Amino acid sequence: MTEENRPKFTTRFGVIAATVGTAVGLGNIWRFPYEVGSHGGGAFLLANILCVVFIGIPVVCSEFLMGRASRRNIFGAMSALAPEGGRWWRFAGLLGVASGTLILSFYAVVAGWTLEYLFQSVSGSLTTEGTHQSHIEFADFTAGWRCLFWTIVLLAINTVVVLRGVQKGIEKVSNWLMPLLFVLLVVMAVNSVLLPGAKAGLEFLFRPDFSHVDASTFLSALGQAFFSLSVGLGTLTVYGSYFPSDTKIVRSASIMAGLDTMVAIVAGVIIFPAVFSFGMEPAAGPQLVFEVLPDIFRQMTGGAVWATMFFLLLFIASLTSTISLSETGVSFCVERWHLSRGKAVACTMGFVTFFGVFCALSFGPMSAMTVFGMTIFDIFDYVTSNIFLPVGGMLVSIFVGWVVDRPTVARQLSPAPRFLCRVVIFLLRYICPLAILAVFLNNILG
């Protein structure tokens, strides 16, 4: 596909909405709060911000520039930008495309849960009076066929958007949903801060307790930064390839990372004051959002409305991320196999649905199918977050720092000031690969 006829985002707002749309997702609203909760609060937040600034932003810049310089997906970009066609580097690209498909398969399941909880909030059944046992209700739901049903519904909505293409699908949907997401966030945060006893929650989130900091805090903070920024698998390379030629890369990467971190913090501001105000446990793990929050909504005045808002927020955030994950596969199929967009969508979503069924049934009918005690869902989550993403991120930083020729990198990063470009390149060459290697080894050996 040539530079001229490749689809592009049409406005600056569209670029920001789409990139923030991929970054802001379950990682911010579901994963970040329970990571903060289990790593002792504010200290984790501080470690996370350092990782975003010094490691996340340079790698985001790399992916954007690879996409824009080559106008291809990550596989094509590695071939186009490496000398002699990057015979080996292309495998790194392939790893990225595979990660995208696998992440989408389990991510769609959790995104499907948000649809069930949204449905229950709207119908009122989540917050009706009577005895509720959130833990059992959540376990029953995830073990049943409804879980599969919602996964398929989510994938179907996703397919419709991606079929409509880059401008009429991805950009348009992001332009509408992202502002709505920000409004919902602000309204909910204000409500939370006004709850009696909210102060304890805010202190937990913002006051760093350094007695909790150890190597694992820093390493989990880096893992969280990677997942949340959507780096390491080529999603941002694809979006970078849709950037108009005057988009400022360092600036877009900083805005995206800044807003992404802000949304995670605001999600913490929504959740922790409520958790403390109602005397719940902040370190509840992945169940925090699906088990602890429903209990809280039941005790709040207007609980059904707040629950609806919250799960709508979570659904919007996850949909714009699943869209970007599928686009990673779609653009690969279009470019590599010269498929029409329709066929590429069918091919990508066919794979994802196939794997997604196994992930969705991992909590019930297929829960006995385990390897090393992990279900299929757990394996996909573990392998992609702990192995594929860090390896992908490390390869991307080495590729842009050491392999792509300097003038191309400098041209793409301009008009950022020379000094800033130098800092980004220095971080990419030395700091990012070493830091990522440390996380990787910790995850594998630890």
Ligand code: PHE
């Ligand atoms: N960043 C998304 C989130 O925070 C997840 C994601 C990862 C999306 C990788 C695309 C690629 O939920």
